[in-house]
Amino acid sequence: MTIKICDAAFEPFAEIQTFQNALALNGKFGATSIFIGTMRDFNDGDNVQAMTLEHYDGMTQKQLAKIVAAANSKWQILDCLIVHRVGDILPNEPIVLVAVWSAHRGEAFEACRYLMEELKKNAPFWKLEKLATNEKRWVSKI
């Protein structure tokens, strides 16, 4: 179970591939469910040129670890990987990656969805958008 906070652009498919190659789970997992959140150039009716992702270093890791522990107690998960970007981000760059490996698909799908929903609810990140007009705007909870 790995949680990574990274302050530079990451390649989600390379991250997953490298992580999976290192798992000693050949032939053991039948299902992998993955979610990738990517920065859009449009939000709430406005064009967005860039974004800054602030977080509460330490609390982020602590909350994500609690979420992963909760998912582990709910489903039979073989492994999972969470990567979240912080700092300055441009449109089309990945923001978050959640990947779950399990024996069967139900567990993988449900745990992956759960991890994403809980991350959005509890992990202390805040998005500050820079609009095309150069105006800065904090994203507010929908």
Added chain:
Amino acid sequence: MTIKICDAAFEPFAEIQTFQNALALNGKFGATSIFIGTMRDFNDGDNVQAMTLEHYDGMTQKQLAKIVAAANSKWQILDCLIVHRVGDILPNEPIVLVAVWSAHRGEAFEACRYLMEELKKNAPFWKLEKLATNEKRWVSKI
């Protein structure tokens, strides 16, 4: 919307990356939901050494196209990719890949799950397992 049936091993992350690079959707998608089904070396209490995936060529593509059209009518999907393996397969090789790109996560998660469940229900594939004992056994619906 692409559906591929392939009779040799495929690399799911390379497939997704190549497909995504070719999409003219930079900055437009905020969510990607992916499912990968992989062959296990154990099923129904027995060790499995290999598998042959038979399908009804033509009907497979027709049914998958119907499933994709149904998903498109239910959710705002920007694009999707389905890859399914046929022929002789070894443990740890990918069997199926479903990937969905959309603006928001709810659509991507739900459409990806729907595509997988409908594929399992309606796409005419049949798995013939070769057990560690060399016995051959058709997988039956759970």
Added chain:
Amino acid sequence: MITVRYFGSLKETIGRSNEALSVVESLTVLAVWHCLNGDLPLAENMLTAVNMDYVARSSVVNDGDEVAFFPPVTGG
């Protein structure tokens, strides 16, 4: 001429994968089965398709159609 196809374990059970049937009148899917397989019952869980779409066994088959019989699918 009607093309008839069998897949999966059913293909092994009956020992054939493909055959053709010449008919003078319209038949149901189930009648096609019995024309070619005599009294052998078509197990309740077997699926039936005409021209690559799932159909009921009571569905009518026309000249030129492709009819398929197969067990529950197990892909994915």
Added chain:
Amino acid sequence: MITVRYFGSLKETIGRSNEALSVVESLTVLAVWHCLNGDLPLAENMLTAVNMDYVARSSVVNDGDEVAFFPPVTGG
């Protein structure tokens, strides 16, 4: 000594990100806020954490704790 931290738009609103508070007795989270921000109300939707866990505003803060105030989170 209690460490107090502010994040996101709240940090901008009050113009500080970090401060320390020396206290002789235990205070609630909300009392810590008012000690440092006077009558400024802590908006209802603001979240509060002690030692990196979410807590209620009525939760008691002890010497050495880290208290944080921030708006609803928007990651992912």
